[in-house]
Amino acid sequence: xARVYDLLMxxxxxxxxxxFTKQMLQQNQSEGRRILDVGCGTGEITHRLHNEGYQMxxxxxxxxxxxxxxxxxxxxxxxxxxxxMTALEGLSxxxxxxxxxxxxxYLTDDQKVQQAFDSIYQTLTQGGxxxxxxxxxxxxxxxxxxxxxxxxxxxLSFIWFCDSGELENSLIHDLTxxxxxxxxxxxxxxxxxxxxxxHKVLHSWLxxxxxxxxxxFSDFSDEPSLDGERWxxxxxxx
Numbered sequence: 001x002a003r004v005y006d007l008l009m010x011x012x013x014x015x016x017x018x019x020f021t022k023q024m025l026q027q028n029q030s031e032g033r034r035i036l037d038v039g040c041g042t043g044e045i046t047h048r049l050h051n052e053g054y055q056m057x058x059x060x061x062x063x064x065x066x067x068x069x070x071x072x073x074x075x076x077x078x079x080x081x082x083x084x085m086t087a088l089e090g091l092s093x094x095x096x097x098x099x100x101x102x103x104x105x106y107l108t109d110d111q112k113v114q115q116a117f118d119s120i121y122q123t124l125t126q127g128g129x130x131x132x133x134x135x136x137x138x139x140x141x142x143x144x145x146x147x148x149x150x151x152x153x154x155x156l157s158f159i160w161f162c163d164s165g166e167l168e169n170s171l172i173h174d175l176t177x178x179x180x181x182x183x184x185x186x187x188x189x190x191x192x193x194x195x196x197x198x199h200k201v202l203h204s205w206l207x208x209x210x211x212x213x214x215x216x217f218s219d220f221s222d223e224p225s226l227d228g229e230r231w232x233x234x235x236x237x238x
Contacts (some may be wrong), residue, residue, distance in 0.1 A: 002064035004177050004188070005042050007156045009101075016220045017100045018048045021131060024234050025096060028129050028214065032095020036123055038085045038116075039103030043069025043078070050078050057091070059083045086115040091123045099132040102230075108170060108195040113202075117209040121237060130211060130235040136218070139229040140169055140196040155180045169196035199231060211235040 021035070033055050037046045040058035042065055050056045057079040060066050066080045083089060085099070086107070097120050107113045120130055135144070149160040161174040173192040178185040203213050213235050218228030 002042065002062060002068050004156055004158075004179055005065065005068070006044070007153075008158070009044070012044075012101065013220070014044055014048060017045050017098075018052065020217075020220055020232065021049065021096070021098055022052065024131055025129060028127075028234070028236060030095055030127070030129050032125065032128070034094045035096045035098060036091060036094045036120075038088075038097055038099040038120065039101070039106075040069060040080075041065050041101065043072060043080070045098070045100060046078060047072055047076065050076055057081065057094075059085065059088070059091075061085070086112050086119055088119040088123055093125055094123050094128060095125055096129045096131065097123060099130075102133060102135055102194065104132055104134050105194040105196060106192070108165075108167060108193055110205075113197065114205050114208065117205055117211065121209045121211060124237040126237060128237045130237070131232065133230050133232045134202070135194070135196050136226065136229055136231050137169060137196050137198060140171060143229065144171055157185075165193060165195070167195055169198075170194065171196075199226060202233065206233070206235055210238060212238045 033053065035049055035054045035056055037056060037058045040046045040060050043058050046056050046058040046069065058069055059081050061084055063082050066082055070080050104113065107116055124130065144162050145164045147162045151158055157178040159176045163172050165172045171194045175190045177188040179188065199216055206213055213233060215224040215234045216226060217232040218225040219230050
């Protein structure tokens with residue numbers, strides 16, 4: 001997946017994630033510059049925030065993703081760590097934690113989500129900001145479940161089947177890639193599972209971890225809203 005991730009994500013709203021981060025830090029009167037990017041993938045957001053002057057640490061479970069992230073700019077003063085977001089170790093004093101691109105949806109067990117929130121809480125300074133996004137429940141059922149996505153390019157083609165899983169609000173992503181390599185195409189197959197959670201349930205778990213939810217935004221809206229494909233949570237450590 002690491003090999004083709006950036007090709008698949010060419011149209012991702014990276015600048016909107018970066019601007020949302022800066023805006024929410026400003027609104028919550030945070031002048032801190034240390035940001036932890038949980039589930040950083042190939043580090044696109046991490047690098048962009050680093051270029052904005054933030055002191056970045058990127059964490060991902062995949063060593064392949066982290067290798068790609070580091071190779072983008074080996075000279076960048078970014079710390080890359082392979083860790084599980086449900087059991088972060090040796091990390092503290094961060095002014096902000098971000099976890100974008102539906103990373104939390106990859107936690108398909110209630111207890112794992114709570115553990116992740118607990119773990120992230122411990123990495124933050126008092127008053128620190130936690131920003132993350134998830135699929136809205138409507139988006140899962142109306143737009144993703146039962147859908148098929150496909151695209152043909154010169155360097156990459158893919159077929160993506162998205163079906164409901166056994167768990168409530170869960171999705172099974174069945175992906176097949178054909179990647180061009182020296183005039184030939186190599187096939188790769190992957191299965192990914194995600195699960196959506198009601199915003200009230202997430203709010204409750206965040207409160208149990210000690211967070212105060214300052215607002216939930218939809219698709220980078222200017223005002224709090226639940227109408228849209230992506231919910232963005234803004235939380236602070238109390």
